[in-house]
Every structure is written in structure tokens, then in C-alpha cells.
Amino acid sequence: MSLDLQLSTSLLFFIVPLLFFFLIKFKTIIAHTLCSPKPSKIPTSYPIIGSYFSILANKDHRLQWISDIILSTPNLTFTLMRPLNFHTIFTANPANVQHMLKTNFHVYQKGEKSSSTVSDFLGNGIFNINGEKWKYQRQVASHEFNTRSLRKFVETVVDTELNERLIPILATAAANKIVLDFQDILQRFAFDNICKIAFGYDPGYLLPSLPQAEFAVAFEDSVRLSSERINVPFPLIWKIKRALDIGSEKKLRIAVGKVREYAKKIVREKQSELKEKSSLDSADLLSRFLSTGHSDEDFVTDIVISFILAGRDTTSAALTWFFWLVSKHPEVESQILKEIGEKSETVVLYDEVKNMMYTHASLCESMRFYPPVPMDTKEATQNDILPDGTFVKKGTRVTYHPYAMGRVEKVWGKDWAEFKPERWLDINEVTGNCTFVSKDPYTYPVFQAGPRICLGKEMAFLQMKRVVAGVLQRFKVVPAVEQGVEPEFISYLTAKMKGGFPVTIEERI
DSSP, X not given: OOHHHHXXXXXXXXXXXXXXXXXXXXXXXXXXXXXXXXXXXXXXXBTTTBTHHHHHHTGGGHHHHHHHHHHTSTTSEEEEEEGGGEEEEEEOOHHHHHIIIIITTTTEEOOHHHHHHHHHHHTTOTTSOOHHHHHHHHHHHHGGGSHHHHHHIIIIIIHHHIIIIIHHHHHHHHHHTOOEEHHHHHHHHHHHHHHHHHHSOOOOTTSTTOOOOHHHHHHHHHHHHXXXXXXXXXXXXXXHHHHHTOHHHHHHHHHHHHHHHHHHHHHHHHHHHHHTOSSOOOOOHHHHHHHTTOOOHHHHHHHHHHHHIIIIIIHHHHHHHHHHHHHHOHHHHHHHHHHHHHHOSSOOSHXXXXXXXHHHHHHHHHHHHSXXXXXXXXXXXXXXXXXXXXXXXXXXXXXXXXXXXXXOHHHHOTTTTSOOGGGGEEEXXXXXXXXXXXXXXXXXXXXXXXXXXXXXHHHHHHHHHHHHHHHHHHEEEEEOSOTTOOOOEEESSSEEETTOOEEEEEEOO
């Protein structure tokens, strides 16, 4: 029995003296629940323990379980009863999402419960706070996403990483018939990119030797272990473990320590660099933050960690699932190759990448199925009522679910299960030219919406389209799995392909 399960059981008996009575009374129900991990309706809730046994039975596929329940409800909303009367509301209703992210934005914030859960890792970074600190970080960061910066990002940072590192690695793999973990390769690519553009620092994580960087392992562990805190039935469990410095909490402390030390090294090197300059001639994000006068090293370190998370994990997750889907749909790949060929021989220029409409649509369609952030949680700061009539008590967590929202038949049609980039395009029957038709951001909140909408949305699309063009123009990416085997979509703070994405690379003739 794992340490987590031992603590869970001990805590149950400590807090709930009558639990034994419930175990006897409902033993038949419990056995049925554990043998049926994918119920299609809202799980039964019992006094004190709530839906604990359903939560336990579905812990290994919680994302899909929650999605299935949401999609089985009339208003795409349900309340999960956790032990000790803690409630979490899950919704895929666009009206509710707009209410949360825009109309009543001031009510739905990063609450104390949510923030404290990941505070050891993200601290006071932009994704974990509200108020003036959040506004300040967003205001300073916004300067990095103007047209000039985006053009520089594509034509220097991304192109250099693509042509000098990614392409040679793929060429070597093709020549030697090497199986690569493409998820790992894409994470390395994205990590180098975000460090270069945001911090003016090249970690060289995608060098030909594919170095086993201690930081990257620690970062991955920090994301996974912080996510496990969110899903634990009793928050008191991880708090006790942290106080005792045992089990997963000890591992998290060690991992976060390594991440923070690495981030502080970046900050200190940038501070030394800026001291030697008479003026700010560097346009990177970290220079801007340090030049505004912030000397709190921990705060700036939090900023660095948050932007690494955003730049490394989200784009690499989106590209991983994109290449998987394209490998299963050769007709989509053919259309993308046609578009690449029509733009130019090398597809380098910013405007050419920006105007790749079919590729853009394909990426949107891929993220409809596999959003990089499959769930996002807010906390109500006061009593409220959602547009569908759901009452929200102050302090309740409300989670909107982009993964489920991409599967709503009323929104996407009866063919929602088909990978169909054309659903995002208005195609002129005479000329064959296509125009991208965006969706309501509250129906498709893959990049959030409202005041917290992702600042790096356009940068992410430009990076992804450049990678798609550069890779598919020269190579065919072939999954190295048995026929019919589907990869598993898992969710930490961001999405992953469980076990990586093994592929072989083939040169196009």
C-alpha cells in the first residue's frame, strides 16, 4: 500500500469515526463502484464521505471521467461532492464560462485554496495570483507580444532553433532509423525558445547530445507532484506530509528547490549583465522586469518559473498531439504540405507563417480534442448564481473544462468526433482560398478568455506553425506504436502524452 493511500485511510478514520459503519452499510455499492470506473452519471454522494469512493475508483482517468459526467448532464454542469462537504462545480457551459471569465471576473479568482496548493512551485507568479501583482506582471509582459517582437521571435529565435538543432536531430534519426520520443524533443525545443526570448538565455537543451538536464527532470517532477496535490481527496493529507517532510512532499520540496535554484541563476546572471550596461538595449522579458526596479529575487524567480511553464509545456503539448493526429489523417497532412509549398520553398518569413490558414485551422482542431490546459479552476469570492441557475457558495471551486467543451455535440455538430480542420474555415468555392473563422473564446477557451486571456496566444501559434512547416516539409513523422494503440491523454498542470510519443522519422523524397 502506498504512503498516500495509508495517510488517506488513517485520516478517514481519524476525522470520521462513523466511517466503519458506512463501509459495512455500503460495501456492495463500493465494490460496484470500484469495478465500474467509468460511470455515465453524477456519482452518488453519501453523508460525510461524499463521492469519495467514485473519486478513488476514477483517480487514474479523472479527466475523462469528469468529462463524461459533464456531457451527460442537460446544462453541461454538475457538482462533485468531495469528503467533508467540500464542493467542486464542473462546467462546460459557454454561458457559465463567459460569466466566470468576463462578466463576473471579479468574483472568480485564484482563491486561497487553489493558490496555496501550487504556491511552493509557482509562488507569486502570474498564473497563481490576483490583484496588483497580477496586473503588474501582465502589463510588463504585454510589451513582449507586439508585432516587432513576434517577428523577431519567428525569424531569429525559432528559425535558429529549428534549422540548427531540431532539423539536424530529425535528419540524424531518419538516417540511422532511431526511435525518438518526440514529446521530449518538442519540450526541449520549446524550453530553449522560451528561455531565449523571455530571458535572453540559451540553455542548449536541444543540443545533439540531448543532455539530461537536472533542471528539466526537476521541473517535470514539480509539475506532476503539484498536480497530485490538487487531486488528493483531503488537502490535509499533503499538508501533513509536507510538515513531516515525507513521501511525495519530500520529493516535491527537493524538485522545487532545484527548479528555484536554476531560475535564480538565470536572474542573477541577467542582473550582472544589466549592471554592465548603461541602458536597456535588450528586449527580453526578464530585462524589462528587472529594469522596473524590482529587486526581490524570490518574486522575479516566481516570474521566471511561470513563464517557463507557459512557454515549455503548453506549446509542446499542443504540437505533440497535433503530430499524432496528422499521422492518422494523411488527407490533412497533404493539405498542409500543399499550403507550405504555395507559400515559399523555405517558409521563413513572418508573414508567410502568419498566413498559413489551413495549418492554423488544423492546430485549432487538434487543441479542440487535446487542449494543453484541459481544466482550469477559479474560486468564488462571494455567493453567486451561474447563468444556468447553478448556485455557487462563497469559497466554492468552479472548474471550467476545455477538454469536455471540445466534445459538445450541440456546439460542434454530429461529426464532433472527426478531426476536421475545415470546420474552422470558410472556403471560397471559386478561388479555393480559405479564410479562418474563429470561435467564440467562451466556447473554445483553450487560451482562456476575458482579462486573463493568454498574452502569448499569437506567439504560440507562430511558433507552432513554423515548426509544423519546417518539420513536415522535409520529414514524415511516424508513430512507433502497434497498430490500433491509442496514446493516453493525461493532465497535470498542463497536458501530457503518457509515456511519451515514440516516433520514427522518414525523409520525404
